[in-house]
Amino acid sequence: xxxxxxxxxxxxxxxxxxxxxxxxxxxxxxxxxxxxxxxxxxxxxxxxxxxxxxxxxxxxxxxxxxxxxxxxxxxxxxxxxxxxxxxxxxxxxxxxxxxxxxxxxxxxxxxxxxxxxxxxxxxxxxxxxxxxxxxxxxxxxxxxxxxxxxxxxxxxxxxxxxxxxxxxxxxxxxxxxxxxxxxxxxxxxxxxxxxxxxxxxxxxxxxxxxxxxxxxxxxxxxxxxxxxxxxxxxxxxxxxxxxxxxxxxxxxxxxxxxxxxxxxxxxxxxxxxxxxxxxxxxxxxxxxxxxxxxxxxxxxxxxxxxxxxxxxxxxxxxxxxxxxxxxxxxxxxxxxxxxxxxxxxxxxxx
Amino acid sequence: xxxxxxxxxxxxxxxxxxxxxxxxxxxxxxxxxxxxxxxxxxxxxxxxxxxxxxxxxxxxxxxxxxxxxxxxxxxxxxxxxxxxxxxxxxxxxxxxxxxxxxxxxxxxxxxxxxxxxxxxxxxxxxxxxxxxxxxxxxxxxxxxxxxxxxxxxxxxxxxxxxxxxxxxxxxxxxxxxxxxxxxxxxxxxxxxxxxxxxxxxxxxxxxxxxxxxxxxxxxx
Numbered sequence: 001x002x003x004x005x006x007x008x009x010x011x012x013x014x015x016x017x018x019x020x021x022x023x024x025x026x027x028x029x030x031x032x033x034x035x036x037x038x039x040x041x042x043x044x045x046x047x048x049x050x051x052x053x054x055x056x057x058x059x060x061x062x063x064x065x066x067x068x069x070x071x072x073x074x075x076x077x078x079x080x081x082x083x084x085x086x087x088x089x090x091x092x093x094x095x096x097x098x099x100x101x102x103x104x105x106x107x108x109x110x111x112x113x114x115x116x117x118x119x120x121x122x123x124x125x126x127x128x129x130x131x132x133x134x135x136x137x138x139x140x141x142x143x144x145x146x147x148x149x150x151x152x153x154x155x156x157x158x159x160x161x162x163x164x165x166x167x168x169x170x171x172x173x174x175x176x177x178x179x180x181x182x183x184x185x186x187x188x189x190x191x192x193x194x195x196x197x198x199x200x201x202x203x204x205x206x207x208x209x210x211x212x213x214x215x216x217x218x219x220x221x222x223x224x225x226x227x228x229x230x231x232x233x234x235x236x237x238x239x240x241x242x243x244x245x246x247x248x249x250x251x252x253x254x255x256x257x258x259x260x261x262x263x264x265x266x267x268x269x270x271x272x273x274x275x276x277x278x279x280x281x282x283x284x285x286x287x288x289x290x291x292x293x294x295x296x297x298x299x300x301x302x303x304x305x306x307x308x309x310x311x312x313x314x315x316x317x318x319x320x321x322x323x324x325x326x327x328x329x330x331x332x333x334x335x336x337x338x339x340x341x342x343x344x345x346x347x348x349x350x
Numbered sequence: 351x352x353x354x355x356x357x358x359x360x361x362x363x364x365x366x367x368x369x370x371x372x373x374x375x376x377x378x379x380x381x382x383x384x385x386x387x388x389x390x391x392x393x394x395x396x397x398x399x400x401x402x403x404x405x406x407x408x409x410x411x412x413x414x415x416x417x418x419x420x421x422x423x424x425x426x427x428x429x430x431x432x433x434x435x436x437x438x439x440x441x442x443x444x445x446x447x448x449x450x451x452x453x454x455x456x457x458x459x460x461x462x463x464x465x466x467x468x469x470x471x472x473x474x475x476x477x478x479x480x481x482x483x484x485x486x487x488x489x490x491x492x493x494x495x496x497x498x499x500x501x502x503x504x505x506x507x508x509x510x511x512x513x514x515x516x517x518x519x520x521x522x523x524x525x526x527x528x529x530x531x532x533x534x535x536x537x538x539x540x541x542x543x544x545x546x547x548x549x550x551x552x553x554x555x556x557x558x559x560x561x562x563x564x565x566x567x568x569x570x
Contacts, residue, residue, distance in 0.1 A: 035432040157498040160438075160568070161363045161370075164431040248568070249433060 005199045008074040011081030013224040016190040018085055019100050020050070020228020022092075023186065023290040025236040026259060027178035030252030031171040032237040039234050045172060046179040046229050051222030053183025053267075054191075058218045060269045060285030061188035062195055067123045069108040070196050075346040076115070076337065077193040080107035083333035084189070091325055098321045099289030100189040102131065106326030108193065110333025115349035126284045131322050134262055134288040135296025135315075141258040142300035149254055167249045174256040181263035183222055188287045191221035247298070255297035262293045292318050362428050369417050370442075370496060376414045377445055378489045381482040383407055384452045388478045391459050392471050404456045411453045418442050437564040444557045445492065448485060451550045455543075464543050465536070473523045474544065480519055481550050484512030488554040495561045495568075502565040509558035513551040520548040 028042035071077045084103035091098040105127055112119045153163065200213035247255065265271060265283055272282040295314055302310035340346045383403055390400045421442060425435050466474060487508035494501035527540050 035429060154498070154500055159363075159367045160434065160496045161366050161430060164434075165363045 002199075005074060008078040009194065009199070009220070011078035011085070012190050012194055012221060015081045015085045015100055015104070016221045016224030017228035017231075018088060019186055019190060020225035020230075021232035022228075022236055023100075023182055024050075024179070024225075024229040024233040026290045026294045027182060027256055028171075028175045028233075029237045030247050030255070031168075031175060031249065032234075034249055034252070036168050036171055036249045036252075037175070039237065041172065042175060042237070043229050043233070045176050046233075047226035049176045049179035050183035050225050050229070051219065053180035053185075054187035054218040054222040054225070055183075055215050057180075057184035057267050057269070058187035058191075059214065060272070061185055061267050061287040062192040062214070064123060064127070064285050065104070065108065065188045065192040065287065066196060067120050068105065068127065069112040069117060069119060071108065071111050071193045072196060072350045073347050074194075074197055074199075075340050075344075076111055076348040077197060079336040079340055079348060080104065080111050080193050080333055081190075083107040083110060083329050083336050087325060087329040087332050090328065091321065098325045099291055101186065101287040101289050102321060102325040103329040104189045104192070104287070106329030107333040109326065110330035111337060111348070113330065114334050114337045117349070127286050128322070130266060130284055130286040130288055131292070134266070135292045135299070135318060137265070138258045138262045138293040138296030139300030139303070141261050142254055142297035143304050145254045145257055146251070146301050146304055149250060153250070164249075167253060170253050171249065171256070174253050174260065177264070178256045178260035181260040181267065182290055183225065184267040185263040185287050186290060187218050187221050187225075190224065191217045192287075247301075251301055254301065255294055258297040258300065259290065259293040262296075263288060263290060292321075362424055362430065366421060366424055366430070367496075369421050371493075373414055373417045373421070373442065373445070374489050374492050376410050376417075377449055377492075378486060380407055380410050380414075380449050380452045381485045381489075383410070384456070385478055385482045387456060387459070389471075389475055392466060392474065401460065404460050407453050407456050411449050414446055414449050418446050434564065434568055437567065441492070441495075441557070441560065441564065444553070444560065445488075448488070448550060448553055448557070451546075451553060455546055455550075458543065458546065462539070462543075464539055466540060466543075467530070467532070469530070470523065470527065470540070473519070473526065474547075477516065477519045477523060477544065477547055480512055480516045481547055484509055484516060484551045484554045487512055488558055491558050491561050495565055499565045499568055502561055506558040506562050509554050513555040516548050516551040520544055 024043075024046050028037065028046055031037040032039050032042045071080060081104070084100055084107040087103045087106065088098055088100055105124075109119055109124070111117070158166070194217055195214055198213040198217050200216040202213055203211045203216070205211055266286050266288050268283070269285065272285060276282045295318060299310050299315060302308075337348045341348050383406055387400065387403045387407070390403060422439055425431065425439065431438065487505055491502055491505035491509060494505050523544050524541050527537050527544070530537070532540070
């Protein structure tokens, strides 16, 4: 494989690393931060299920991003990933709960603008709509599960110690589901732009199954996310668990489940097909923000508790992020593409 | 693997549940023994039985101490209930202090042998009865903290009720003692014992208040 290809792929791998470093905390942050689960346990479960989710269910959201704009040259994809990564970094510095999802969408639109390719407005509107819906649905699901769990705990009269043991097991299971959903939903952000120009070829393994080039890319992206989980997510998890979102382990479990269901819904081809088969509108398969789903869940529980604990400033910052991040990412993408094309003389569009 | 240590985790959980239940049983039983100790002491003819009962309280206190240490050890070693661990341990220590107060009262009766005139007997027995009821209500509060947090408030309210009753009884008895014709040194000696018994209720009320705060922290 050409060394240039490896360098360009690094753009996506960097994005994957930062996704793992930041978003694994959404799935296991409170559990690890409150010492209900050891970091090592969380990192292993998280990595395995992110990779599985990416390979098994990552295709749907990738296809949607492809419809938004099909980047057809590796330097172009590289530029989009670097632009997305940098804009997430900048926004995180300002303390905004932003997502790679919004950044990559902005970066793709930036590529479209730079290369004069059309942006599919219908797809863009669907994507924007899901960003708004994602925290709202997560909040509603959290409210439902919170009420249900509270009733169950009150009626079951479980001993505090047994409840603790069950909560730990539930946090691991919910975390595994969350990691799977995160891999399935967000792999498109990391590797989606490389799919149309994948440098890999399909590999047939002993005539039993074919490991497609897309799946190889997803595996690589999944590994990059896992590296992010192992190398950097620990401190983010402790921040989430101790400072930002002070929650009981049971509330954390509910938030993780709500987050995971939302991410899974927006990534599941099966559910979408099923809805279509019973004449219901299909669910758009769109990469959504893991952080914002978590904040939606926390706000949902906060509202049920009377709304006093809800930090509306975070909700406001989320809304701000929907508009500012894609614009910044598009702008950065434009600049990086300009530099690559005019200074390094690389082809960003075929 | 995964730090869950499934079998041992649930095994330890069951063992700890049993130990905590046993601890609360001891607290309750010590109260019941204490309730019989006072009439036995006042009935001078049964002094042998009184000392036997004091020894029984001592044994139960040692057992409770042992359980507290074991629970503390397991909770920290297995990192169980990390969010409520310190609360549970503090609670057990404070409950152990109640058992210690019962034991202290028994020792003081055994060593100092206060001479309660017959006219105070009934009042002292009634005060003891209220104190034991107060601690019984505390036991229920503790059990509800561990098994059904929504009943904590109701049970804690009973503790407060008995604490107030105990204060009323204590004041009336202290007044009666100081209104009597006994010498001042005797009056003060008797007041010391009455006050010491009443203090058990104060401690029980403090613990019940603590539990209410812990249960708010534990709410989902």
